[in-house]
């Protein structure tokens with residue numbers, strides 16, 4: 001337990017835990033962040049963003065090799081290099097989070113973040129892939145996007161290159177089997193598909209995950225319980241939640257993107273004008289900090305209602321930045337979500353806010 005949580009403050013937090021209904025999870029993808037989150041009382045990982053892992057150490061060269069490959073064979077060659085390290089990532093996380101659920105989101109990068117820019121970077125990828133620099137540059141130019149945040153990211157990447165999600169799912173299940181074997185306690189993986197807008201996308205991606213699970217369980221001679229669910233971060237997904245819940249076993253509201261796509265405001269550029277919008281009372285508060293309860297909130301309510309109509313036990317959480325904001329947590333309580341997920345250092349605030357929301 002973190003020293004800050006000892007003494008009177010610890011007692012207060014215990015009282016809060018006795019009152020709150022909402023579970024509190026954390027957004028974390030390194031073992032250290034997971035440890036911190038757990039020490040602050042997180043009851044699971046609500047969002048593990050795997051794209052951050054792809055920049056670790058020397059991996060970025062293999063990642064670039066995969067993205068720039070001309071065909072599936074080329075991508076698989078790069079993915080084979082990434083699998084052992086990705087498996088190691090999940091082993092560490094499952095070990096720290098023993099006994100608690102871990103929502104692992106499959107790759108969701110704006111593609112341009114992975115493209116090489118400097119001559120030396122192209123040279124490294126060329127030597128790893130055994131192809132010429134000019135060919136790689138041509139391919140990088142083909143992959144250029146004018147609006148990467150609305151482009152080839154999230155499950156669109158999994159739809160076009162299913163082998164990427166297959167490798168990640170394999171890494172998750174191999175890691176889960178390894179940890180179960182070593183510790184005697186099975187991890188609780190929840191595999192999350194990002195940027196879904198249609199039930200069909202989720203169906204295709206769930207099939208990839210289930211197939212990888214089946215293959216790994218057959219190889220290892222053991223089965224691990226897991227869920228497959230989706231982010232709800234596009235207005236279309238919120239509206240079609242009834243259909244999406246036929247496939248997905250849980251929803252996690254990605255309110256960063258849901259705010260961006262509902263308001264039509266770029267999350268990366270909003271700072272230029274949001275101050276004026278708040279000053280003039282157009283928005284009561286920065287909608288990327290505190291949920292736009294009337295707009296984005298209504299979509300969350302619609303999705304919760306339609307999702308539960310199809311699947312009464314669909315698990316509902318929130319993992320956008322709003323998951324650590326007390327006013328937004330009050331909304332989540334009213335909307336009947338099951339959990340909020342916040343950055344590790346906001347977990348205590350979320351525990352208190354969840355208790356206050358329950359009392360209200």
Ligand code: PEP
Nearest residue numbers: 233254255256257319320
């Ligand atoms: C979100 O969109 O709210 C979310 C949690 O995902 P990311 O911030 O990684 O896009």
Ligand code: MG
Nearest residue numbers: 233254256257
């Ligand atoms: Mg998102």
